[in-house]
Amino acid sequence: MTIKMINRTGKRWGRFVSYEFGEDLFGYIYLDKIKGRDRGKLVDRWVLPDLGSLIRTLDLEIYKREVENYENTLVA
Numbered sequence: 001m002t003i004k005m006i007n008r009t010g011k012r013w014g015r016f017v018s019y020e021f022g023e024d025l026f027g028y029i030y031l032d033k034i035k036g037r038d039r040g041k042l043v044d045r046w047v048l049p050d051l052g053s054l055i056r057t058l059d060l061e062i063y064k065r066e067v068e069n070y071e072n073t074l075v076a
Contacts, residue, residue: 003062005070016040017065021054029054033061 003019018034029048034040048054062072 003058004073005062005065006073007068007070009069012068015070017070019058019061021058031057 001021004016005018006016007013015037016035018040019031020034021029021031023029029051031044031046031048031054032042033044035043046057048057
């Protein structure tokens, strides 16, 4: 799955951060962080032991981006 956040304020307008996460073939949970403007660059990659660690890591990362005025692009 993917969570994509875009900044639409100031000189950072157009920048995005994307979080891609899931489970690989061996049962490990992974989280990839991709940043960029036009095309993305893989910045961080985590292999996490359990689902709770994934949720805590995502919560912290999304909070950091919200403080920097990034907005989620998914509309419910």
